[in-house]
Amino acid sequence: MVQLLIAAGVTALATGLFLAPLSDQLDDQAMRRALAVAQTTATLPGLDRALREGPPSPHGPVQRAAERVRHATGAGYVVVMDRRGVRWSHTDPRRIGHRVSTDPAAALAGHEVMQIDQGTLGRSARGKVPLRDSSGHVVGAVSVGIAYDSVRARLLATVPQLLAYAGGALAAGALAAWAVSRRLQRRTHDLAFSDISSLLAEREAMLHGIREGVVALDGAGRVRLVNDEARRLLELSGDAVGRPLADVLPAGRTADVLSGRADGSDLLAVSGRRVLVANRMATQDGGAVVTLRDRTEVEGLGRELDATRGLIDALRAQDHEHAGRLHTLLGLLTLGLYQEAEEFLDETVGVHRATAEQITERVHDPLLAALLVGKATVAAERGVSLRLGSGTRLPDRLVDPRDVVTLVGNLLDNALDAASGAHGAHRAGHVEAEIRSRGRDLVVRVADDGPGVPDTAREKIFTEGWTTKPPPAHGRRGIGLALVRSLTERYGGTVEVGERHGGGARFTVTLPDALVERGTAASAAGAPGKDPVPGAEEW
Numbered sequence: 001m002v003q004l005l006i007a008a009g010v011t012a013l014a015t016g017l018f019l020a021p022l023s024d025q026l027d028d029q030a031m032r033r034a035l036a037v038a039q040t041t042a043t044l045p046g047l048d049r050a051l052r053e054g055p056p057s058p059h060g061p062v063q064r065a066a067e068r069v070r071h072a073t074g075a076g077y078v079v080v081m082d083r084r085g086v087r088w089s090h091t092d093p094r095r096i097g098h099r100v101s102t103d104p105a106a107a108l109a110g111h112e113v114m115q116i117d118q119g120t121l122g123r124s125a126r127g128k129v130p131l132r133d134s135s136g137h138v139v140g141a142v143s144v145g146i147a148y149d150s151v152r153a154r155l156l157a158t159v160p161q162l163l164a165y166a167g168g169a170l171a172a173g174a175l176a177a178w179a180v181s182r183r184l185q186r187r188t189h190d191l192a193f194s195d196i197s198s199l200l201a202e203r204e205a206m207l208h209g210i211r212e213g214v215v216a217l218d219g220a221g222r223v224r225l226v227n228d229e230a231r232r233l234l235e236l237s238g239d240a241v242g243r244p245l246a247d248v249l250p251a252g253r254t255a256d257v258l259s260g261r262a263d264g265s266d267l268l269a270v271s272g273r274r275v276l277v278a279n280r281m282a283t284q285d286g287g288a289v290v291t292l293r294d295r296t297e298v299e300g301l302g303r304e305l306d307a308t309r310g311l312i313d314a315l316r317a318q319d320h321e322h323a324g325r326l327h328t329l330l331g332l333l334t335l336g337l338y339q340e341a342e343e344f345l346d347e348t349v350g351v352h353r354a355t356a357e358q359i360t361e362r363v364h365d366p367l368l369a370a371l372l373v374g375k376a377t378v379a380a381e382r383g384v385s386l387r388l389g390s391g392t393r394l395p396d397r398l399v400d401p402r403d404v405v406t407l408v409g410n411l412l413d414n415a416l417d418a419a420s421g422a423h424g425a426h427r428a429g430h431v432e433a434e435i436r437s438r439g440r441d442l443v444v445r446v447a448d449d450g451p452g453v454p455d456t457a458r459e460k461i462f463t464e465g466w467t468t469k470p471p472p473a474h475g476r477r478g479i480g481l482a483l484v485r486s487l488t489e490r491y492g493g494t495v496e497v498g499e500r501h502g503g504g505a506r507f508t509v510t511l512p513d514a515l516v517e518r519g520t521a522a523s524a525a526g527a528p529g530k531d532p533v534p535g536a537e538e539w
Contacts, residue, residue, distance in 0.1 A: 003181060007173030015166045027125060030146045031114035035127030037073045038144040039112075041066065041080070048133040051082050051140050058093035065089075076124050076147040080131065082140045083108055100143070104128065107141035123147075212291050213276075215258060219286030221245050233292050234271050253463060253482070254278075258290050270482045272490065358388060363435060364396040371405050372433075375412045379431065382420045386412075389434025389445065397437075397515040404442065404514065407487050408435065410480035411446040411507055418450025418505065442514035449504040458497050484509065 041047070050061045057063065066078040066089030080088045085099045085108070106113045107128040115126050124145035131140040188196060207214055213230030217223060223240050230236065240248045249255040254269040256262040257278045269276045269292075277293045325344075332341040356373050363369045379386035398404055412433060419429025434445045453461060462485040484507075488495045493511040500506040 003177035004174055007177055008170060011166050011170045011173065014169075015162060018162060027116060030125035031116070031127060033127075034075065034125050034144045034146045035112060035114050035129065037069065037075050037078070038127040038129045038142045041069050041078055041144065042129050042131045042142045044069075047080065048131060048139050051080070051088060051131070056082075056086060056088045056097045058096050060088070062088040063090075063093070063096065067091075073144075074146075076145045077143075079143045079145075080140060081143070083138065088140075102126075102143075104141050104143070107143070108138060110138055212293055215290045215292070216283075217245060217258070217287045217290070221259060223248060224287065230292055233274055233276060233294055260288060270479070270486045272486065275479055275483070362388060362392045363394045365394060365398050365401050365404070366396075367401040367405050368394070368398070368408065368435070371409055375409070375416070379416055382416060384416055384419045384429045384431055386416075387430065387432045389432055389436075391434050391436050393436045394442075395437060395515070397517075398442070399514055399516055403487050403491075404444075404511075407484055407509060407511075408433070408444055408446075410484050411444065411509070414480055415446050415448035415450070415505075415507075419448040437515055440513050440515045440517070442509075442511040444509040444511075445506065447500040447504060447506040449500065449502065452499055452503060453497050453505045461497065462495070 044065055047062065047065060050065075054060065062080050066080055069075070070078040070091070077091045079090055079100065081100055081104060082088065085104045087096050087098055087100055090096050102117055107130050110130045112130075113126070113128040116123065117126050124147050126143060126145045128141055128143045130138045131142055133139050191199070207225070207227040210227070211229060213233045214225070214227045215223065215230050215234075216225035222242060222244050224242075226236060226240055231238075231240070234249065234254070236248055245255065245259055249258065253262065254271050254276070257267045257269045257280065260280055260282075265279055267278045267280075269278050274294055274296045277295050278290055280288050280290045282288050329341055329344060332338075332344060359369050359372045359376070363372060376386050412431070415431045415433075416429075419431050430449045432447045434443075436443050462481050485495055488509055488511065491511045491514060493509065493514075495510075496508045498506050498508070
């Protein structure tokens with residue numbers, strides 16, 4: 001209805017604007033026509049002589065010439081007058097010889113006149129010109145009138161045609177308005193404007209209130225919408241909306257999932273330190289909506305659960321060994337061999353004390369040292385020999401120890417899984433770790449004697465969700481090495497996987513500028529250039 005009212009209003013306005021000057025234009029045309037007829041009549045040969053040959057007469061040559069012109073041109077009247085203003089011709093012969101009803105002074109003074117005026121024949125459009133003799137002197141004047149009723153008739157005759165055109169334009173506008181209205185209703189699913197406004201407000205509140213990230217893409221792959229949680233999870237800048245996805249996200253698994261190059265449901269992706277689960281749904285316009293859930297804490301809890309279950313299994317196995325040691329100690333005490341019992345206890349307890357001391361002597365960062373002590377305990381309980389590389393030297397100068405703990409922890413978990421499952425119960429597996437500084441760079445090398453990594457899989461192992469191991473109880477694997485690569489790329493470093501001498505896999509990670517400049521408070525124990533201790537110490 002609004003569109004129809006607008007179309008009708010525009011049509012009425014256009015019609016009025018056209019009709020407003022039309023009357024003036026018709027008046028002007030009528031006056032110019034009357035003036036042209038008067039000019040033509042004034043040039044008739046012998047007309048000036050006829051005015052001087054005798055008195056005005058209804059049957060004289062002037063009347064006959066004027067009537068011929070009137071009939072030929074369709075004028076209302078053709079009046080010829082002398083210098084006194086006396087008529088020599090008129091449509092009513094009885095008025096010949098009488099003075100004209102309007103003032104002829106301007107024409108008799110040699111001027112041409114156009115006007116709309118009231119005379120004896122009613123209102124008319126008039127043209128008056130002087131009548132000159134052969135020498136150019138004014139001997140009279142010619143006045144020609146066109147009845148104003150004919151001008152009005154032309155105007156009124158134009159109105160129906162104009163209204164017909166206006167009606168056609170209005171009908172076309174109404175049809176276009178109806179078509180646009182129907183299309184708009186289909187696109188908005190017959191929702192009223194008030195409903196659309198309410199839905200938009202509710203959508204904004206919902207998108208920015210939920211704890212899941214939402215990213216909407218258009219058919220060209222540009223970011224159409226992103227909520228607050230998605231900005232946080234993907235670390236997007238404030239101008240991400242309207243830009244292509246490739247410009248706001250670096251190439252990798254996350255970009256592949258959001259763009260649809262990786263297909264499936266509940267796809268894993270790593271963004272910075274976060275583990276995300278993404279689902280992508282296509283829209284009718286060729287775009288897509290992607291939802292993101294943060295599973296970082298869940299994955300961390302899952303890995304802790306795996307470690308706890310492995311620790312429980314190891315404790316069950318060592319329960320028998322511990323019982324055997326207690327029985328041995330009881331026997332020594334029963335036999336009165338107190339010295340031997342004391343030596344037995346010192347040997348048993350001293351192994352664990354030596355382990356912690358060896359780690360803290362070489363690794364001065366407390367968080368990383370604590371991680372290595374814990375992993376050494378877990379490795380021993382899983383039947384794996386975890387050794388400290390001879391080149392291990394790390395001062396307490398890490399820029400972000402948490403990143404290094406995450407990186408080393410995932411590499412060790414992966415190596416322990418490979419080593420513990422490769423040899424079964426008949427032989428212990430071996431894992432060796434070396435962590436050292438090289439200037440401000442950090443170098444981490446972890447090797448195991450497990451099955452190794454085939455050449456064809458050395459790139460795939462860093463993909464989120466890719467694994468050769470059976471899924472754990474909490475349902476997912478394939479996250480650890482993806483986090484390692486993500487952290488390494490964030491530092492601008494490199495991660496390499498190769499074959500260990502004697503079989504197995506070796507991972508080498510280099511993190512540039514991972515250590516602060518050496519200061520007076522930096523630990524002097526084990527400078528990076530110091531010769532390594534021969535061999536390797538078992539933790």
